Amino acid sequence: MKKRDFSIQQFWRWLCSGGVLLLCLFWILWSQLELPVGGKYQRVERYPPLIYLPEEGQQPPRINAGAAILVETVSGMILYAKNEHQRKAPASTTKIMTAVVTLEKGNPSDVVTISPKAARTGGSSLWLQAGEKISLSELLEGVMLRSGNDGSVALAEHIGGSEKAFANLMNGKAKEIGALNSNFTNPHGLSAPNHYTTAFDLALISRYGFCNPEFTRIVGTREEAVEWYEGAKTRQVRNTNRLLWSFAGADGVKTGTTNKAGYCLVASATRDGRRFIAVVLNSPDRWGEAARLLEYGFNRFSLKLLAKVDRPVVEVPVRQGNPAQVELYPRRDFMVVIPAGKEGEAQCRLSLDYSALIPPVRAGTTVGKLSYYYKGQEVDWVELYPRERIVRDIWWRRLMRRN
Secondary structure (H helix, E strand, O other): HHHHHHHHHHHHHHHHHHHHHHHHHHHHHHHHHHOOOOOOOOOOOOOOOOEEEEOOOOOOOOOOEEEEEEEOOOOOOEEEEEEOOOEEEEEEHHHHHHHHHHHHHOOOOOOOOOOOOHHHHHOOOOOOOOOOOHHHHHHHHHHHHEEEEEEEHHHHHHOOOOHHHHHHHHHHHHHHHHOOOOEEOOOOOOOOOEEEEOOOHHHHHHHHHOOOOOHHHHHHOOOOEEOHHHHEEEEEOOOOOOOOHHHOOOEEEEEEEEEEEEEEEEEEEEOOEEEEEEEEEOOHHHHHHOOOOOOOHHHHHHEEEOOOOOOOOEEEEEOOOOOOOEEEEEOOOOOEEEEOOHHHHHHEEEEOOOHOOOEEOOOOOOOOEEEEEEOOOOEEEEEEEEOOOOEEEOOOHHHHHHO
């Protein structure tokens, strides 16, 4: 009887000991598990969006275009807008998206053979002949400077197989970067049913294009000698954008004119590290109105760096965390636009998601944000994250540190 009682006691002792060991093992493993990257302040945009700066009381220039917008490219802040989401015929400003898709999908060294269909395309032309050959890079320069519709069709056929297939690539790219109010049915911009975009979308597409150095080089080129394959012939082409000669700092991007669209212009200029994009659609004076918008940007707004991607913004304590203090970094350089003379109305605010700071925390998890406020309104923000992993500081670690 005593032996049996001893066996039962021993069994319960083993059971309790094993349970404690299992609990300890579970606790240690759980303390090392990491939360998925995310959090309360996680941004969902794949590409930085355009952001409206609140009305700041300064008198903007009078613009008579049917639609217009002014954007600072680094911050993405909209400083002037008129009917910016109204669908318009874009004319040859369509070719901005044609260039974007060509640079991403095409091989610059490819040799393009001009089809009879491309050679017959009306409107502005590079005077291409069926059967002629020209490299893709040379052809794109001719399209963007001389606004050659024939070259646009040749590019579309070479890259997409057909105009329709290439238009599908254009529309897919538009959706990808957030230009959701655009639909392209051809690569050149000649008027067609269901072919439209907006001033907002053209600014967004142009801003995206400037991320590509080759796009930036092409749209800022005043004049170029376009050479056919194996030197068959050479033609000097001059950019249709007059502002490249007349406006200080002008460096892009594209003109457009049809009876339906009227006179259109997407213009850009850079001074002292600030680049503005001005879009005017169906304008009675596209050169003057675009220039006034750009000058308004340079004269009335300054660019300020609030946080740099490789510098910590703040160091925060982590309760029961190892390390006990962690530095938080911004996911991108955080640049904002401040109206001249209004610096006192611009503020920075730090917000932390303490629930995301409970260990364990994976390196790169969004745990807070740095916000730019103007006139009491949040204009933009950047995510903050730790670069190092944070584990739960279990009891025996704390005891060892005390000793």
